[in-house]
Amino acid sequence: xxxxxxxxxxxxxxxxxxxxxxxxxxxxxxxxxxxxxxxxxxxxxxxxxxxxxxxxxxxxxxxxxxxxxxxxxxxxxxxxxxxxxxxxxxxxxxxxxxxxxxxxxxxxxxxxxxxxx
Amino acid sequence: xxxxxxxxxxxxxxxxxxxxxxxxxxxxxxxxxxxxxxxxxxxxxxxxxxxxxxxxxxxxxxxxxxxxxxxxxxxxxxxxxxxxxxxxxxxxxxxxxxxxxxxxxx
Numbered sequence: 001x002x003x004x005x006x007x008x009x010x011x012x013x014x015x016x017x018x019x020x021x022x023x024x025x026x027x028x029x030x031x032x033x034x035x036x037x038x039x040x041x042x043x044x045x046x047x048x049x050x051x052x053x054x055x056x057x058x059x060x061x062x063x064x065x066x067x068x069x070x071x072x073x074x075x076x077x078x079x080x081x082x083x084x085x086x087x088x089x090x091x092x093x094x095x096x097x098x099x100x101x102x103x104x105x106x107x108x109x110x111x112x113x114x115x116x117x
Numbered sequence: 118x119x120x121x122x123x124x125x126x127x128x129x130x131x132x133x134x135x136x137x138x139x140x141x142x143x144x145x146x147x148x149x150x151x152x153x154x155x156x157x158x159x160x161x162x163x164x165x166x167x168x169x170x171x172x173x174x175x176x177x178x179x180x181x182x183x184x185x186x187x188x189x190x191x192x193x194x195x196x197x198x199x200x201x202x203x204x205x206x207x208x209x210x211x212x213x214x215x216x217x218x219x220x221x222x223x
Contacts, residue, residue, distance in 0.1 A: 002162070033211065037158075042215045043203065056210045088158055092211075106150060106211055108160040 003027065006091050006109035014117055018079040021112045025072055025093030031055075032074040033106070034066055035090040043090070049074055050097045081116045088113050119144045123204055123214035130194050130221050138189040138217045140204030148207035149180050151189050154216070155200045163189070163202075194221045 003026035013019055025032050034046040045058030049068035060066075063081075068074040078085060088111045095104030120143040130136055140149070151163040164171050164178040166187065171178055175194075180187040191198055201216040 043213045045210065045213075048210060058210075090160065104148075105162065105165040106148075106205065106207075107162060108152070110159055113158070 002107040002109065004091060004093050004107050004109035006089075006112050008112055009110065010113045010115075012115045012117065013081060015081055015083060017081050017116075018077065019081065019114065021076040021078070021089050021091075021114075023074045023076070023091030023093075023109060025074070025091075026107055029093035029095050029104070029107075030072065031094045031097050032068055032072070033092045033094075034060075034074070034076050035092065036087050037090065037111075038084075038087045046076070055097060078114070081114075083116050086114055086116045118210070119146065119206055119208045119212045121204060121206055121212050121214040123202075123217050125217060126215070127218045128220070130219065132194060132196060132221055132223050134194050134221075135190070135192045136194060136219070138191070138202055138204075138219075140187040140189070140206075140214055142185050142187075142204075142206045142212075144185070144208060145182065146206040146208055148205075148211075149182075149187050150205045151178055151187070152203045152205065153198075153200050154203065160203070191219075194219075196221045196223055 005024040030051045032049045035043045046060040048056040066076045090111045092108045122141045153161045166180045168182045177190045204214045
């Protein structure tokens with residue numbers, strides 16, 4: 001158990017719908033990262049938060065948004081869903097900010113598997 | 118951003134064989150990690166190894182930061198070692214390689 005909790009584990013929805021994925025980082029970790037992994041693909045970085053503030057953006061679509069709350073949990077909102085959004089969405093956390101003097105170890109949740117029909 | 122290249126992309130081994138996976142990166146980093154993604158999709162931390170050598174059972178890893186590469190050694194492979202191995206480095210964000218897909222056959 002990595003200590004990073006993601007819900008839901010599985011989600012099936014229809015095109016055009018909106019879903020919210022939730023992540024609780026490891027206790028004490030201030031940085032949260034979201035990644036997308038499509039079938040048989042690598043990990044695509046979406047967005048990073050540190051202590052409530054957005055710190056880096058990757059290839060995140062405009063239909064997607066995220067935030068990190070004061071209690072440090074994070075949510076990833078996916079709207080106007082398309083078939084191509086079907087993927088495994090991972091949340092990860094680290095103690096410190098990437099780019100600082102050492103990030104601390106990165107830990108992943110078990111992922112949320114989204115299927116868009 | 119930092120380029121991370123992993124080799125080989127695919128590897129098929131007989132159970133009991135040894136293997137070496139390589140990760141090259143294009144710039145100095147302050148963190149390097151190896152992950153194993155099992156067939157169920159879970160990403161499991163193997164090593165946090167910005168430099169030096171570490172061992173954990175049948176697995177060991179070496180990072181030579183000055184030469185910008187890391188190696189993951191798997192000895193006496195087992196079918197449970199199958200999956201994808203990712204290398205990740207941290208610069209201003211985390212950068213992942215495209216992985217080595219390992220299949221261990223009995």
